[in-house]
Amino acid sequence: MSGKEYTYFNSCRSCGSREIKHVADLGRMPLAGGFIPRSVKKIRGEKRYPLQLVFCKKCALVQVNISIRPDTLFKYYYYRSSVIATLVRHFEGIAARLAKKFGEPKKRFVVEIGCNDGSFIKALRARGFRALGVDPARNLVQPLIKKGMPILNTYFTEKLARSIAKEEGKADVIFSSNTLAHVEDINDVFAGIAALLKDDGQLIFEVHYLGSLLKETQYDMVYHEHQYYYSALSVSRLLRRHGLELFDAELIPIHAGSVRFYAQKNRAGKRLETARLRSLRKKERHENYGLVSAYEKLDQRIRKSREDLIELLEKLKKNGKRIAGYGASGRATIISNYCGLGRFLDYCVDDSPLKQGTRMPGVHLPVVSANSLYGRKAPDYVVLFAWAFSREIVQKHKKFVSRGGRFIVPLPHVRFTR
Numbered sequence: 189m190s191g192k193e194y195t196y197f198n199s200c201r202s203c204g205s206r207e208i209k210h211v212a213d214l215g216r217m218p219l220a221g222g223f224i225p226r227s228v229k230k231i232r233g234e235k236r237y238p239l240q241l242v243f244c245k246k247c248a249l250v251q252v253n254i255s256i257r258p259d260t261l262f263k264y265y266y267y268r269s270s271v272i273a274t275l276v277r278h279f280e281g282i283a284a285r286l287a288k289k290f291g292e293p294k295k296r297f298v299v300e301i302g303c304n305d306g307s308f309i310k311a312l313r314a315r316g317f318r319a320l321g322v323d324p325a326r327n328l329v330q331p332l333i334k335k336g337m338p339i340l341n342t343y344f345t346e347k348l349a350r351s352i353a354k355e356e357g358k359a360d361v362i363f364s365s366n367t368l369a370h371v372e373d374i375n376d377v378f379a380g381i382a383a384l385l386k387d388d389g390q391l392i393f394e395v396h397y398l399g400s401l402l403k404e405t406q407y408d409m410v411y412h413e414h415q416y417y418y419s420a421l422s423v424s425r426l427l428r429r430h431g432l433e434l435f436d437a438e439l440i441p442i443h444a445g446s447v448r449f450y451a452q453k454n455r456a457g458k459r460l461e462t463a464r465l466r467s468l469r470k471k472e473r474h475e476n477y478g479l480v481s482a483y484e485k486l487d488q489r490i491r492k493s494r495e496d497l498i499e500l501l502e503k504l505k506k507n508g509k510r511i512a513g514y515g516a517s518g519r520a521t522i523i524s525n526y527c528g529l530g531r532f533l534d535y536c537v538d539d540s541p542l543k544q545g546t547r548m549p550g551v552h553l554p555v556v557s558a559n560s561l562y563g564r565k566a567p568d569y570v571v572l573f574a575w576a577f578s579r580e581i582v583q584k585h586k587k588f589v590s591r592g593g594r595f596i597v598p599l600p601h602v603r604f605t606r
């Protein structure tokens with residue numbers, strides 16, 4: 189696809205079926221992470237791409253139907269897991285559990301797809317595992333490779349998997365966190381996993397869970413980078429086509445509600461399906477994850493949340509109130525562009541010094557520090573884009589509230605914090 193900026197799919201990217209149903213249309217959207225640096229004085233040529241969510245009636249996979257050229261998204265990647273303390277602890281915890289399970293880590297080979305800046309690879313090596321990471325982000329992994337970390341700076345493909353298997357041997361564990369929603373050719377990646385995994389090995393992967401998107405109307409998690417929204421139902425069907433099967437699934441609280449899937453080859457010596465996987469499947473059946481009706485309702489809820497938010501902000505603006513946003517993340521990009529919040533908000537607060545001084549993609553609101561909540565031009569109302577952390581933020585800014593300021597939570601329903 190060289191030269192073309194994106195590919196449009198009118199069939200399912202997992203099973204190839206043309207029986208796909210449009211679930212939601214978020215309009216033309218800039219890249220969620222495309223914050224504009226302070227050094228750019230005049231913004232021109234900012235790109236926007238269609239952003240639509242579709243549902244495959246045949247395999248139940250929910251997906252974005254365009255794919256932006258991977259190098260645009262991932263060659264330079266600014267998300268670092270090592271700066272998020274909870275994630276570092278998360279990876280150390282998994283490495284510890286694997287070490288306990290295997291007894292002799294030195295004899296085990298673990299491959300991580302999308303190793304980001306190496307937090308999990310470091311944790312594995314500290315436990316004695318032989319580990320190998322794969323990641324296309326040059327800026328993140330080249331410095332680690334120079335330090336001698338076992339990382340390949342490229343995309344994980346079937347071809348690469350076969351060459352790893354040949355040179356390093358097959359893997360006891362293939363792990364991936366928050367990456368398998370980002371790959372363009374999902375079948376190539378899963379074929380690679382099947383080729384690299386030992387017959388008794390296991391695939392462990394963490395992804396944002398479709399159930400969280402549905403339950404909390406998290407349309408703000410729908411970005412071009414997040415190409416798939418997995419359920420146990422759709423994952424089972426995808427795995428089956430590659431000779432793999434689920435045997436366990438665990439809901440985990442990271443990244444707005446994720447799920448950790450455990451899969452194996454469907455051969456001899458299989459692990460039995462766990463009770464928690466059975467209960468997750470039951471829940472998905474009960475809530476109709478395999479039927480179009482579940483997604484029609486989602487579309488209605490997304491539209492309703494936008495109408496309610498605009499109605500409230502229009503009213504506040506008419507009464508001369510000043511309004512700001514809080515939490516300049518990708519999620520803020522999606523909400524503010526989808527709802528057209530540029531005309532209501534003066535700026536967006538973010539606690540990260542790296543974000544401060546930039547402008548938000550699409551709406552171009554300046555990103556400033558939390559001091560702005562207290563200055564002469566303090567806002568009367570603040571839209572909490574980081575609504576998953578509303579309790580912590582409100583706690584931190586009690587003074588803003590005691591001076592009469594109010595926080596607005598935009599999702600799942602528009603409301604004021606108490």
Ligand SMILES: [Zn+2]
Nearest residue numbers: 200203244247
């Ligand atoms: Zn499909």
